[in-house]
Amino acid sequence: MEKLLEADITEADDPGLESTAQPVIETRGITKSFGHVEALRGASLRAYPGEVLALIGDNGAGKSTLANVIAGVHASDGGELLLRGNSVDVASVRQARELGIEIVYQDLAQAPDLTVSQNFFFGRELLVRGFGRILGKLDEQSMRQRTKEAMTLLGAQVPSLTVPVSALSGGQRQAIAVARAVMWAKAAIIMDEPTAALGTKQTAMVYDAVRAAADRGLAVILVSHDIPKMIEFADRMAIMRHGAVVSQMPTDGLELVDVLTTMLTAQKDEA
Amino acid sequence: MNLTKTSPHTSAATFSSSEPPLAKRIVTSTAFMIAVVVLILILIFGLLSPNGVFLGPTNFRNLALDSAQLILLAVGMTFLLGAGELDLSIGANVILSSVVAAKVITFMGGTPEEVLAGNYSNAGVAILLGLLAAMVTGTLFGIVNATLVNMLRVNSFIVTLAMMSVGSGVAYIITGGVNVSALPRELQRNFGSADLFGVVPIPALIAVLIGAIAWFVMTRLRFGTHTVGMGSSIRAAQRAGINVKLQRMKLFGIMGLIAGLVGFIDISRFLTTNIQGHQGDALAAIAAVVIGGTSLFGGRASVLGSMIAAIIPAILINGLVIMRVGSFYQLVVTGVILLIAVGIDQRRRAAPS
Numbered sequence: 001m002e003k004l005l006e007a008d009i010t011e012a013d014d015p016g017l018e019s020t021a022q023p024v025i026e027t028r029g030i031t032k033s034f035g036h037v038e039a040l041r042g043a044s045l046r047a048y049p050g051e052v053l054a055l056i057g058d059n060g061a062g063k064s065t066l067a068n069v070i071a072g073v074h075a076s077d078g079g080e081l082l083l084r085g086n087s088v089d090v091a092s093v094r095q096a097r098e099l100g101i102e103i104v105y106q107d108l109a110q111a112p113d114l115t116v117s118q119n120f121f122f123g124r125e126l127l128v129r130g131f132g133r134i135l136g137k138l139d140e141q142s143m144r145q146r147t148k149e150a151m152t153l154l155g156a157q158v159p160s161l162t163v164p165v166s167a168l169s170g171g172q173r174q175a176i177a178v179a180r181a182v183m184w185a186k187a188a189i190i191m192d193e194p195t196a197a198l199g200t201k202q203t204a205m206v207y208d209a210v211r212a213a214a215d216r217g218l219a220v221i222l223v224s225h226d227i228p229k230m231i232e233f234a235d236r237m238a239i240m241r242h243g244a245v246v247s248q249m250p251t252d253g254l255e256l257v258d259v260l261t262t263m264l265t266a267q268k269d270e271a
Numbered sequence: 272m273n274l275t276k277t278s279p280h281t282s283a284a285t286f287s288s289s290e291p292p293l294a295k296r297i298v299t300s301t302a303f304m305i306a307v308v309v310l311i312l313i314l315i316f317g318l319l320s321p322n323g324v325f326l327g328p329t330n331f332r333n334l335a336l337d338s339a340q341l342i343l344l345a346v347g348m349t350f351l352l353g354a355g356e357l358d359l360s361i362g363a364n365v366i367l368s369s370v371v372a373a374k375v376i377t378f379m380g381g382t383p384e385e386v387l388a389g390n391y392s393n394a395g396v397a398i399l400l401g402l403l404a405a406m407v408t409g410t411l412f413g414i415v416n417a418t419l420v421n422m423l424r425v426n427s428f429i430v431t432l433a434m435m436s437v438g439s440g441v442a443y444i445i446t447g448g449v450n451v452s453a454l455p456r457e458l459q460r461n462f463g464s465a466d467l468f469g470v471v472p473i474p475a476l477i478a479v480l481i482g483a484i485a486w487f488v489m490t491r492l493r494f495g496t497h498t499v500g501m502g503s504s505i506r507a508a509q510r511a512g513i514n515v516k517l518q519r520m521k522l523f524g525i526m527g528l529i530a531g532l533v534g535f536i537d538i539s540r541f542l543t544t545n546i547q548g549h550q551g552d553a554l555a556a557i558a559a560v561v562i563g564g565t566s567l568f569g570g571r572a573s574v575l576g577s578m579i580a581a582i583i584p585a586i587l588i589n590g591l592v593i594m595r596v597g598s599f600y601q602l603v604v605t606g607v608i609l610l611i612a613v614g615i616d617q618r619r620r621a622a623p624s
Contacts, residue, residue: 109504109510111500113569113571114500118496122496122500122513123511124511125496127493136493138492
């Protein structure tokens with residue numbers, strides 16, 4: 001376990017990562033309380049471009065809170081968020097998006113009656129040029145085209161772009177949510193338990209999409225309970241306990257028992 | 272870009288089936304089905320009415336004139352229902368707006384003696400100011416509704432139920448319970464019962480024009496997407512960064528503006544306010560909107576469907592009167608059609624996904 005804790009991040013020899021890599025996202029000592037509950041007590045992690053970082057921990061360890069702080073859902077009480085080495089202020093989801101950080105919510109946050117492409121651009125609709133722009137006239141053709149491209153990119157399959165998303169399966173909807181995040185994200189995608197409610201086949205479909213997103217050079221932070229799957233699937237793992245990241249390491253050669261030990265017994269370690 | 276683990280897939284066909292062709296989409300749309308119902312009704316009454324009076328141009332003119340107000344209200348209500356909101360106070364709004372407009376017209380129209388005699392020396396300006404007053408009153412009424420919904424965080428059903436009472440109460444207070452009548456005849460002659468090219472009633476023309484604009488807004492503009500998106504999932508809309516409170520304000524404002532316009536049309540047709548009337552306006556509009564294919568729970572909206580469905584009550588009343596059957600049956604038939612429409616809507620919602 002000691003070894004595990006020492007195997008901390010910043011290693012340039014991290015197999016498969018750029019040797020000169022600068023983290024896309026870095027948090028330093030993030031704190032966040034809800035009333036009297038200290039959800040985060042100095043959480044620090046780094047996520048690199050092109051990697052899937054699994055964020056794991058026991059219930060109440062602060063995984064979702066940290067993910068939500070990075071995505072601007074919650075404002076942190078203290079600490080620092082760095083985007084490509086620059087300290088940034090992310091007070092809202094909108095601000096996070098402007099910085100290129102997208103979040104895929106557990107419940108997907110889709111409008112079930114809107115079509116696939118309407119959901120892709122919901123709140124960020126493309127408008128035509130010229131006079132129609134003043135009226136807010138939609139450029140439906142471009143939106144459909146870009147949705148199609150984004151879906152194709154991830155190999156996500158849906159019957160049609162003009163059906164309401166309520167007509168699609170859970171896996172398809174999840175894949176759409178991921179594809180949507182990938183299309184907009186410039187830096188990182190945060191995902192909270194993206195496969196929690198899915199069957200085996202649909203889960204595989206979503207993991208494919210997540211991997212494709214990372215291959216696009218984005219940092220993907222994946223909050224998950226499925227540790228064996230994360231050891232196999234993710235590139236690196238950040239383990240949280242009592243509101244802090246107690247360990248970050250590559251998943252190669254990692255044993256489940258080590259992860260569980262760290263997750264359940266590690267003391268706070270300022271990463 | 273650095274690829275750590277490669278994507279396991281090679282994307283082939285992203286879309287397993289193509290979209291249904293345009294013709295099929297039209298035929299299966301609620302607007303189309305309701306148009307068929309309307310045509311069938313017209314045919315039935317045409318065949319049953321003595322000498323086919325029902326199909327005569329005069330009757331069509333009456334139908335258009337009689338449906339104009341409900342069409343307008345239904346168009347506004349389509350946006351609200353589509354957004355998952357409801358306005359039960361539109362009848363009260365119509366009354367209040369018409370009262371304010373009538374008061375402005377009588378006040379600006381000339382000396383009290385002239386007005387009493389129905390002789391307005393200043394009719395033109397007075398009528399224009401009356402129209403403005405009706406639209407401003409209606410819009411403000413709607414904005415008050417939205418503000419209350421936003422502030423109290425209570426759903427619009429309760430808020431507008433209360434505002435229905437407040438609105439009619441204020442109308443009674445302003446008028447002392449006596450209708451404002453003897454409005455200038457110019458109002459009726461040049462607007463309320465005027466026809467374009469001698470055939471198309473101006474109020475009906477306005478209803479169709481506003482309906483066309485509303486259809487464009489709903490189907491082609493960002494505003495429409497945000498409206499139904501908010502009705503589909505208000506949480507998703509908020510997370511998408513849409514200011515739902517502001518959107519709600521706009522929607523109720525538009526509904527109010529339309530109610531104000533309807534109030535003005537009302538006094539211009541009858542040259543008097545009708546403070547005891549309009550009690551069923553909100554429910555009639557909601558019924559038309561739901562029959563026309565808009566979901567009662569938001570998320571789906573059809574302006575065209577609402578407009579077509581809003582003609583049904585007028586057809587029924589008209590047809591039944593011509594056939595010398597009591598027009599009261601109209602209420603029964605409208606109710607039955609509404610039940611069928613709600614049933615279809617429910618089945619559609621429960622359809623396997």
